[in-house]
Amino acid sequence: MIQVQNLSKSFQNIQAVNDISFTINKGEIFGFLGPNGAGKSTTLHMMSTIIKSDEGSIYIDGIATNDHPSACKQLIGVVPQEISLYEELSAYQNLMFWGNLYGIQKDVLKERIHTTLELIGLLDRKKDLIKTYSGGMKRRINIAAALLHQPKVLFMDEPTVGIDPQSRNHIFEVIETLNEQGMTIVYTTHYMEEVERLCDRIAIIDSGKIIAQGTQTELKELVPTKESIQLEYSLLSENNLQELQKLLPYSINADKNKICIEGSVQELSNVITVSNELQLSIKDIQLNKVNLEAIFLHLTGKQLRD
Ligand SMILES: Nc1ncnc2c1ncn2[C@@H]1O[C@H](COP(=O)(O)OP(=O)(O)OP(=O)(O)O)[C@@H](O)[C@H]1O
Ligand SMILES: [Mg+2]
Known part of the structure; x- marks a missing residue:
């Protein structure tokens, strides 16, 4: 056109x-x-x-x-x-x-x-x-x-x-x-x-x-960082973490009661289901999305707006 x-x-x-x-x-x-x-x-x-x-x-x-x-x-x-x-x-x-x-x-x-x-x-x-x-x-x-x-x-x-x-x-x-x-x-x-x-x-x-x-x-795809999901549990023992790792097909980064998984919102329901199966209580969920703001920052080194 x-x-x-x-x-x-x-x-x-x-x-x-x-x-x-x-x-x-x-x-x-x-x-x-x-x-x-x-x-x-x-x-x-x-x-x-x-x-x-x-x-x-x-x-x-x-x-x-x-x-x-x-x-x-x-x-x-x-x-x-x-x-x-x-x-x-x-x-x-x-x-x-x-x-x-x-x-x-x-x-x-x-x-x-x-x-x-x-x-x-x-x-x-x-x-x-x-x-x-x-x-x-x-x-x-x-x-x-x-x-x-x-x-x-x-x-x-x-x-x-x-x-x-x-x-x-x-x-x-x-x-x-x-x-x-x-x-x-x-x-x-x-x-x-x-x-x-x-x-x-x-x-x-x-x-x-x-x-x-x-x-x-x-x-x-222009941005090297990937989307990720961060979950915080009320309590996450070493044992729980191993069980999560067995049931989830992603590599998990863990820190105290928090875990971080590379993946987008589509993966979220799977993560929640597995957490429920293991009777882990979820305290907080955060999605780290790759948005156009992040792309702009990556390409120019500047924020889109001041
Ligand atoms: N008639 C003009 N005379 C002189 N400079 C101009 C004129 N029109 C635009 N400029 C300059 O050209 C550049 C681009 O301006 P433009 O208005 O196209 O930006 P913009 O992306 O629409 O910005 P904004 O989001 O503020 O509307 C700016 O540096 C502006 O100062
Ligand atoms: Mg304008």
């Missing part, structure tokens, strides 16, 4: 995007994960034809953005990082404004505003002025504005920044519904939980460069 090849962009002496390439498949949710200033918005701005690249090419549904920006604009919906709504107008009036910019015929536009407001769950608030909306509701209208011309691809730049968990979940559900309906989605964030929840494939970006990309499973 989207091919980006050797894309670069500098602002004066800042290299915002430095020779990045990636492909986004039709129907997937592709995540851009990176810290502040990584180059996420700049990349999306070039893909949305808002700014021109210095080098490289972008194809959307086979069309080159540099050669045919207007045709590309019809294919994409853009949810900007900053909310771009008129505070003194109602949600309905704002959406009318955006729909008119796309030249959508009035009757069709009214119909689309209705279905879009229904999708984002704000149909009953359509007459209220934007200034009376919460941050999360504004974010949802910001998304609605990007959908009116029925794009094939949706670019979302940090659409959940500064909102409460409930609105965030609502936005996730909207994204999942749109994706089920066939929409390809590009999603930028610096929250690894968001890409873990939403994205099929992920590009990790730092200082203008893609430092890793792939599915979550592929990315986890």
Whole structure:
């Protein structure tokens, strides 16, 4: 659906995007994960034809953005990082404004505003002025504005920044519904939980460069540490440990009443069953997961967020 090849962009002496390439498949949710200033918005701005690249090419549904920006604009919906709504107008009036910019015929536009407001769950608030909306509701209208011309691809730049968990979940559900309906989605964030929840494939970006990309499973393989389970028992004798070792097919590291086993959550039920068989009472369980935060730390030596 989207091919980006050797894309670069500098602002004066800042290299915002430095020779990045990636492909986004039709129907997937592709995540851009990176810290502040990584180059996420700049990349999306070039893909949305808002700014021109210095080098490289972008194809959307086979069309080159540099050669045919207007045709590309019809294919994409853009949810900007900053909310771009008129505070003194109602949600309905704002959406009318955006729909008119796309030249959508009035009757069709009214119909689309209705279905879009229904999708984002704000149909009953359509007459209220934007200034009376919460941050999360504004974010949802910001998304609605990007959908009116029925794009094939949706670019979302940090659409959940500064909102409460409930609105965030609502936005996730909207994204999942749109994706089920066939929409390809590009999603930028610096929250690894968001890409873990939403994205099929992920590009990790730092200082203008893609430092890793792939599915979550592929990315986890980049880290040498393995996932592990740690259990603490009320009491674990030397005898108990030997029995555990006999019954469990993993090598066990033990320290006082604690044991640690290399393995992921799938192994947990087996460990609990065996512990119960041996009548060992479990005091605490800890899962040490390899998450995208750990991958970022491994690849850059930095935390994803300060
Ligand atoms: N118009 C501009 N003029 C000058 N520098 C810019 C401009 N836009 C972006 N930059 C710089 O380019 C770099 C990348 O910025 P960008 O906005 O793409 O990062 P980002 O990953 O979207 O960050 P954030 O998570 O904070 O939104 C930063 O160093 C930024 O200061
Ligand atoms: Mg940004």
